[in-house]
Amino acid sequence: MSLLVVESAGLLTTVQDFGREGFGVLGVSASGAADAVALRIGNLLLENAAGTPALEMTLTGGTFLFPDGAVICLAGANFGAQVDGKALELWRPHAMLPGKRVVLGATRDFARCYLCVAGGIGVAEFLGSASTHLLSGLGGWEGRGLRKGDALPVGKLEKNIRRRKLRAGVLEELMPRKTLRVTRGPQFDWFAGEAQRTLISGGFVVSEESNRMGLRLEGPRLASRGNAEMISEGAPLGAIQVTPSGQAITLFVEQQTTGGYPKIANVIGADLHCVGQLRPRDTIRFEEVSLEAARALWIEQQRLLGSAERLFA
Amino acid sequence: MRFQAASDQALLVYLGEEIGAAAHECVVRLLRLLQQEPITWIRNIQPAYCSLLITFDAVAVDHAEVQAKITEYEKRAEKMPAGKARLVEVPVCYGGEFGPDLDDVAAKRGLQAEKVVELHIAQTYHAYFLGFAPGFAYLGDLAEEIAMPRLESPRKEVAAGSVGIAGRQTAVYPFTTPGGWRLIGRTPLEMFRKDREPMGMIAIGDQVKFRPITRAEFLAMRRA
Numbered sequence: 001m002s003l004l005v006v007e008s009a010g011l012l013t014t015v016q017d018f019g020r021e022g023f024g025v026l027g028v029s030a031s032g033a034a035d036a037v038a039l040r041i042g043n044l045l046l047e048n049a050a051g052t053p054a055l056e057m058t059l060t061g062g063t064f065l066f067p068d069g070a071v072i073c074l075a076g077a078n079f080g081a082q083v084d085g086k087a088l089e090l091w092r093p094h095a096m097l098p099g100k101r102v103v104l105g106a107t108r109d110f111a112r113c114y115l116c117v118a119g120g121i122g123v124a125e126f127l128g129s130a131s132t133h134l135l136s137g138l139g140g141w142e143g144r145g146l147r148k149g150d151a152l153p154v155g156k157l158e159k160n161i162r163r164r165k166l167r168a169g170v171l172e173e174l175m176p177r178k179t180l181r182v183t184r185g186p187q188f189d190w191f192a193g194e195a196q197r198t199l200i201s202g203g204f205v206v207s208e209e210s211n212r213m214g215l216r217l218e219g220p221r222l223a224s225r226g227n228a229e230m231i232s233e234g235a236p237l238g239a240i241q242v243t244p245s246g247q248a249i250t251l252f253v254e255q256q257t258t259g260g261y262p263k264i265a266n267v268i269g270a271d272l273h274c275v276g277q278l279r280p281r282d283t284i285r286f287e288e289v290s291l292e293a294a295r296a297l298w299i300e301q302q303r304l305l306g307s308a309e310r311l312f313a
Numbered sequence: 314m315r316f317q318a319a320s321d322q323a324l325l326v327y328l329g330e331e332i333g334a335a336a337h338e339c340v341v342r343l344l345r346l347l348q349q350e351p352i353t354w355i356r357n358i359q360p361a362y363c364s365l366l367i368t369f370d371a372v373a374v375d376h377a378e379v380q381a382k383i384t385e386y387e388k389r390a391e392k393m394p395a396g397k398a399r400l401v402e403v404p405v406c407y408g409g410e411f412g413p414d415l416d417d418v419a420a421k422r423g424l425q426a427e428k429v430v431e432l433h434i435a436q437t438y439h440a441y442f443l444g445f446a447p448g449f450a451y452l453g454d455l456a457e458e459i460a461m462p463r464l465e466s467p468r469k470e471v472a473a474g475s476v477g478i479a480g481r482q483t484a485v486y487p488f489t490t491p492g493g494w495r496l497i498g499r500t501p502l503e504m505f506r507k508d509r510e511p512m513g514m515i516a517i518g519d520q521v522k523f524r525p526i527t528r529a530e531f532l533a534m535r536r537a
Contacts, residue, residue, distance in 0.1 A: 024359035027443030136447045136488045186317045234359030234366025236323035258444030266320035294321035298371050
């Protein structure tokens with residue numbers, strides 16, 4: 001067994017895979033990678049299964065030593081990764097010889113960078129997933145963010161790695177957007193026409209108080225029509241709920257599974273990975289699309305991500 | 314029954330329009346049938362007071378197809394046996410450091426603290442659904458005399474086992490998490506353990522009773 005040793009952890013680094021969907025009855029949200037597209041491509045470049053557990057770093061990365069060597073691939077945001085003082089290219093497999101360390105810094109573009117390892121990261125599964133659920137301290141590596149000194153089992157260094165490369169244009173097509181496409185939420189009609197228009201015309205700033213549970217959005221207040229009391233109900237991933245004070249909150253991967261605030265809109269499936277790449281202080285906009293259009297975009301994205309011919313040169 | 318698209322991959326199924334046993338029984342029956350005869354394209358089911366949120370594989374089906382299938386299930390769900398409710402007893406040490414809001418709730422509702430406890434233990438609660446965090450069961454209905462809104466600003470940290478009240482609901486926090494419910498006591502029980510089957514102490518549809526214990530009993534049970 002090879003190891004990955006955490007020499008410094010960065011701001012928040014957790015083990016994530018595609019999450020544990022399907023346990024809403026137990027009150028358990030899916031969790032999983034905030035940018036599932038980056039995780040998938042990073043893994044596929046290493047010829048791992050798409051949902052193999054990887055490290056998810058947030059805004060600032062750490063330093064990771066490979067005493068036994070490993071083959072790794074970085075995917076997602078550019079955290080200025082270096083090995084021996086030389087830049088390590090994103091979206092490419094790299095052989096880390098025994099004793100080498102990868103040093104990551106502050107982000108230069110988006111919020112999250114994934115460190116994928118050929119053969120994966122070995123942590124015990126909870127409800128069928130290796131993903132960390134921070135709120136309850138379950139899953140992942142001891143249910144928490146990584147700390148200095150942690151040593152995680154990882155896949156072995158293989159001598160003959162295939163140098164899989166992404167096709168030109170793939171990254172552009174999947175580039176995280178700052179204009180998120182939404183469909184109408186189940187309580188869209190509860191909001192005054194003014195609020196419905198403001199959601200689309202106004203700009204919103206991602207608050208510092210945002211995390212894997214949800215993103216608070218600062219911007220124009222979204223007033224509802226009356227003071228109707230809502231009965232708590234299940235809330236989908238990407239729901240944009242509005243508090244009584246008119247603040248919008250987007251529920252994210254470690255979301256509460258139910259909620260009592262009216263939901264004005266919902267980020268479409270094809271744009272959820274973009275939410276995971278938003279940084280505090282980013283300005284975003286919303287664009288309304290129909291359910292049919294959203295579904296067509298999702299199907300097209302799934303086809304692209306499922307096709308080795310279309311992804312790799 | 315009423316349907317409402319919740320997202321491009323989720324459909325809300327409403328089986329009633331007010332909180333109560335009638336709507337919730339329909340929720341549980343439909344849930345049981347969906348668990349008994351699982352549908353491959355359903356990715357998640359989130360029950361609540363009067364509704365089920367169905368998240369589906371949008372490559373395989375669209376909202377209309379989900380709606381048609383659920384309509385068919387719902388017709389058959391009516392014939393599902395209701396099933397016997399389990400009774401779960403939760404020991405609670407009320408007040409003091411374990412229930413920092415007990416005196417405040419009593420004062421605001423013009424009651425003695427003992428009366429608040431008495432009203433809290435008098436009721437047999439119904440577990441409507443689990444949400445917020447793994448194993449967090451929404452229990453109702455709390456006596457109107459002690460109903461209070463959530464705290465203006467939630468606590469950053471609520472200890473695991475804390476018993477809170479909010480509106481006509483009560484619940485036990487399974488993990489140390491942030492929380493906005495008013496805390497009146499704490500249980501020594503572990504409400505959710507990943508190495509136990511079932512993991513959660515309380516499941517949807519269960520009946521729940523609270524039993525008062527002393528601080529000494531609390532500590533003894535904790536050690537056990």
